[in-house]
Amino acid sequence: MQWSWHPVQLSFYVATIATVIAFLLAILSAFWIIRKDRKGKAIIETVFFLPLVLPPTVVGFFLIMIFGTNSWIGQFIEDIAGKSILFTSTAAIIAAIVVAFPLIYQSIKTGFLAVDKDIVGAAKVDGAGDWTALIKVILPLSYRSLTTGAVLGFTRGFGEFGATLMFAGNIPGKTQTIPTAIYLAIETGETTLAWYYVLISIGLSFLLLLIINRMKPND
Template identity: 75%
Template sequence: MQWSWYPVQLSFYVATVATIWTFILAILAAFWMTKKHRKGKAIIETIFFLPLVLPPTVIGFLLIIIFGRNSWVGQAIESITGNSLLFTTTAAVIAAAVVAFPLMYQSIKTGFLSVDSNIIGAAQVDGATEWVILWKIVIPLSFRSILTGVVLGFTRGFGEFGATLMFAGNIPGKTQTIPTAIYLAIETGATNIAWYYVWISISFSFLLLFIINRIRGDT
């Protein structure tokens, strides 16, 4: 096995795209779930948090079942694009987004719940719509929690391994990310190459966690 920058570049690409999509979904889900009297709220949130406790192989298996060629979703995608999602960069993005969502959702939801309800009530009295309240009031007042969630989600997606290995594979130059490159390096006895990827991963993760602590105002 030879050293390559491709796993590093792909990891950043996958984590970035996954974070963008996860951010949109987490914002909408958190805003909807913080409203009172949502039926089935406990069940929905349990589903949201399942990726935190399920083994990565289970998540990968479920993604294969949902998006594989034998499912109607997979068949529909293949009929439109002409290709299966399995063993593609898109599959790596989906896997990263699934595992990153719970962390980002929880942080954003916590920020939304911290917003003074009196401010929201006053905006409603003045005729503000739900979307105006979200974008003009809730999001600005939850900025720190949202940014923390984004960083945590990015870090989680950046380091995703198990589900990515099953769903996207470990194809050098195509779907190989830093975690899967480390796995292959160890399997082939290329310990020195594994260390390069490990140090890149540790350094970047440390930097992101440091940023989170600064955002929270920790010393």
């Protein structure tokens, strides 16, 4: 096994696309949840947070069951795209979305709930609808939580391993990300190579978490 920039580039690509998609889904989900007293809210949010506590292999198993060629979703995608998404970079992105979403959702929801309801109410008195209030009032006032959620989601997606290994595989030059490259390097006794990827991962995670901490308001 030789050093390659591909796992680094793919990890950035996967984490970036996954964060954008999970971020948008989290905004919509959090806004939908907090707007009214939803029936079954506890059950819905429990489902949202399951990827945080389930073993990665279980998450990977469910992704294979949902998007595999034996499911109607997998069959539909294969008919449209002409091939299965298993063992592709798309599979890595889906796995990263699933594991990043809970962190982003929780951060965004916390930010939304922290917005003064009187301010939102005043905007609605002035004629703003729910979506206008979200875009012009709630999102701007929640920017710290939005940023924190995006950074945590990116970091989580960047470091995703278990579900990615099962769902996307570990194909060098195709689906191999930094975590799976580290796994293969250790398996083949390439400790020095593993260290290179480990240091890149630690450096990026440290930098992103430092940004979050510097954004916190002073006590």
